[in-house]
Amino acid sequence: MSATQSAYMEEEGVFHFHMEHPVPAYLVALVAGDLKPADIGPRSRVWAEPCLLPTATSKLSGAVEQWLSAAERLYGPYMWGRYDIVFLPPSFPIVAMENPCLTFIISSILESDEFLVIDVIHEVAHSWFGNAVTNATWEEMWLSEGLATYAQRRITTETYGAAFTCLETAFRLDALHRQMKLLGEDSPVSKLQVKLEPGVNPSHLMNLFTYEKGYCFVYYLSQLCGDPQRFDDFLRAYVEKYKFTSVVAQDLLDSFLSFFPELKEQSVDCRAGLEFERWLNATGPPLAEPDLSQGSSLTRPVEALFQLWTAEPLDQAAASASAIDISKWRTFQTALFLDRLLDGSPLPQEVVMSLSKCYSSLLDSMNAEIRIRWLQIVVRNDYYPDLHRVRRFLESQMSRMYTIPLYEDLCTGALKSFALEVFYQTQGRLHPNLRRAIQQILSQGLGSSTEPAPEPSTELGRAEADTDSDAQALLLGDEAPSSAISLRDVNVSA
Numbered sequence: 001m002s003a004t005q006s007a008y009m010e011e012e013g014v015f016h017f018h019m020e021h022p023v024p025a026y027l028v029a030l031v032a033g034d035l036k037p038a039d040i041g042p043r044s045r046v047w048a049e050p051c052l053l054p055t056a057t058s059k060l061s062g063a064v065e066q067w068l069s070a071a072e073r074l075y076g077p078y079m080w081g082r083y084d085i086v087f088l089p090p091s092f093p094i095v096a097m098e099n100p101c102l103t104f105i106i107s108s109i110l111e112s113d114e115f116l117v118i119d120v121i122h123e124v125a126h127s128w129f130g131n132a133v134t135n136a137t138w139e140e141m142w143l144s145e146g147l148a149t150y151a152q153r154r155i156t157t158e159t160y161g162a163a164f165t166c167l168e169t170a171f172r173l174d175a176l177h178r179q180m181k182l183l184g185e186d187s188p189v190s191k192l193q194v195k196l197e198p199g200v201n202p203s204h205l206m207n208l209f210t211y212e213k214g215y216c217f218v219y220y221l222s223q224l225c226g227d228p229q230r231f232d233d234f235l236r237a238y239v240e241k242y243k244f245t246s247v248v249a250q251d252l253l254d255s256f257l258s259f260f261p262e263l264k265e266q267s268v269d270c271r272a273g274l275e276f277e278r279w280l281n282a283t284g285p286p287l288a289e290p291d292l293s294q295g296s297s298l299t300r301p302v303e304a305l306f307q308l309w310t311a312e313p314l315d316q317a318a319a320s321a322s323a324i325d326i327s328k329w330r331t332f333q334t335a336l337f338l339d340r341l342l343d344g345s346p347l348p349q350e351v352v353m354s355l356s357k358c359y360s361s362l363l364d365s366m367n368a369e370i371r372i373r374w375l376q377i378v379v380r381n382d383y384y385p386d387l388h389r390v391r392r393f394l395e396s397q398m399s400r401m402y403t404i405p406l407y408e409d410l411c412t413g414a415l416k417s418f419a420l421e422v423f424y425q426t427q428g429r430l431h432p433n434l435r436r437a438i439q440q441i442l443s444q445g446l447g448s449s450t451e452p453a454p455e456p457s458t459e460l461g462r463a464e465a466d467t468d469s470d471a472q473a474l475l476l477g478d479e480a481p482s483s484a485i486s487l488r489d490v491n492v493s494a
Contacts, residue, residue: 002029002099004081019100021079022244024134029099031086041065043078048087052107056087059116067124070158075128075151076236079243083127085120091398091431095119098126098148108399112367114331117160118152118168125151128239136246138202142192143249146214147235150222153215154232164330166295169215171332173289174339176212185284192217193249193280216286217279224268225260234259249280302333306340309351318354327362331369338373345380352381360386368393372402379409387418394422400434407438411445419445 003017019028035047038057044064046056064085068078080100087107096105096119103123109116129151130144157165180190188194190209196202222231238255253276257264269276274287292299305324311317326334341347341355355377363374375393378386390406397403410419420442427435 001031002027002102004101021100023100023131024246027099027131029097029102029104031088031102031104035086037084041068043068043081044083044085046085046087047102048107052087052110055110056085056107059110059113060085060120063117064120064124066159067121067155070155071124071128071151074154074158074232074236075239078127079132080127083124089398091429091434093400093431093433095399095401096123098123098130100127100131106399108368108397108402112331112369114168115367115369118156121155121159122148122152125149125155128235132243133239134246136248137196138205139194139196140192140249141202141205141210142214142217143247143252145210146192146218147252149211149215150218151235154228162294163298164295166292167298167330167332167336169290170292170295170299171336171339172208172212173292174336176208177285178339178343179208180285187283190283190285191281213286216289219290220274220279220288221256224263230260298330298333299336301329302337302340305337309341309355310344314348314350314354318358322358326359331367334363334366334370335373338370338377341377342373342380345377347377347381349381349383352377352383356383356386360389364389368397368402372397372405376405376409379406379413379415382414387415391418391422395426398426398429398431398434400431400437403430403434404437404441407441411441416442416445 001015001017002023003019004021005018007016008014009016031047034049036050036053037045037047038053039045040057040061041064044060046053046060048056064083068083072078082101083103084101085103085105087110088104090106090108092104092106094106095109096103103120105119105123109119125148126144129147133143135141135143153165153169156168180187183190189205189207190213192209192214194205196205222228225231225234234256237259238252241255242251253269257269279287301324305321305326308317308321308324326337329337347355359374363370371389371393375386375390377383378390390410394403394406407419407423410416423438423442427438430438
């Protein structure tokens with residue numbers, strides 16, 4: 001349980017838990033299952049099903065203590081005693097949750113070392129920002145997520161260097177701008193202070209604006225004081241002042257101006273175009289973004305390879321591109337490259353064929369973060385020779401982040417009946433919330449005209465007959481399709 005103390009009374013068969021610090025209700029969490037522990041540091045252990053324990057232990061042994069120590073140097077003592085992690089089944093509906101003393105995280109993230117590192121460090125950062133100092137309302141979730149994302153990147157910079165941090169930031173900001181195009185710059189959910197109307201589910205606001213626009217604002221504040229170390233000192237004082245309480249944005253900003261009186265005298269909160277109030281209440285992208293030039297050694301090869309694949313003539317470009325060994329790239333580099341290709345889809349068919357010849361088998365051996373992006377390219381370009389890989393992926397992945405994007409792409413194009421067939425085969429293994437979400441995607445896709453897919457009939461199969469109103473009724477049951485636009489193409493932690 002998310003508790004500072006636990007005990008098991010064997011004679012009674014009863015577990016006792018105690019949390020010595022006040023916490024908000026959303027951080028009270030309990031997990032039960034066939035879970036075994038293994039120590040990975042002096043104050044950390046992992047809990048996992050026996051089949052996963054060796055992998056989880058090998059990937060995190062020693063690392064969590066390194067991250068905790070880096071965070072303590074920046075923001076003060078870790079105040080929760082233990083930092084344990086429990087790995088949950090792939091069907092757990094979110095990537096990770098920062099429950100104090102016991103971070104919840106889905107086991108499928110173990111496939112990707114770099115995403116595992118970032119997600120766990122993000123949850124470590126929440127120990128100070130979110131758990132110790134909590135946003136008082138869901139309308140200001142950026143106070144938790146924006147600050148935790150900033151702290152996460154300070155920790156990764158201290159631990160892995162600025163280039164890696166800039167690469168990860170570039171990858172996330174790229175996704176933010178993709179989401180901005182999807183929603184439009186006047187979308188109300190792009191505000192940092194979103195107004196929750198009656199009946200609005202706060203979980204719908206778990207989007208990249210909360211994280212990345214919030215991060216950009218915090219980064220902007222750090223730049224105002226001119227020294228990241230001085231800003232670290234401010235954040236340490238902020239945590240000390242408000243720990244175990246809930247705050248609003250004005251508390252943070254008033255504390256910032258009090259800590260830096262010279263900035264208050266300069267009226268930095270009212271600078272034209274960068275007013276604090278505008279940061280909080282304007283829709284659209286961040287008013288300022290960080291300088292990521294320190295990551296150019298990692299991002300420049302990505303841009304160069306993408307340019308090759310969009311150059312003419314194709315034969316010559318493909319030959320040059322195939323000489324670049326992306327198997328030696330970092331996961332975030334490969335993901336960023338594939339995201340660029342996704343943004344340009346649909347691509348000319350001859351380009352997709354050459355991409356498949358060059359990369360399909362290689363990418364098939366990589367982690368799920370890479371594979372889902374390649375499979376989205378396959379789907380968005382109706383590339384039937386690789387469609388069997390889409391089926392195999394959806395049959396093996398039960399996580400929201402690895403299923404929703406593919407089902408949405410399948411239902412946007414000519415592959416709705418293929419999506420329906422795969423869903424019928426796998427729905428029993430899905431979390432109920434995820435099953436309902438996919439049902440809504442399918443019902444919306446079937447509500448529009450279904451274009452017949454030319455081939456191969458073996459992949460589209462017997463689901464053709466189900467694309468009528470009877471199939472819609474069977475999919476929906478008593479559920480009505482959601483009219484909210486989906487916030488996809490994003491892997492966010494809690």
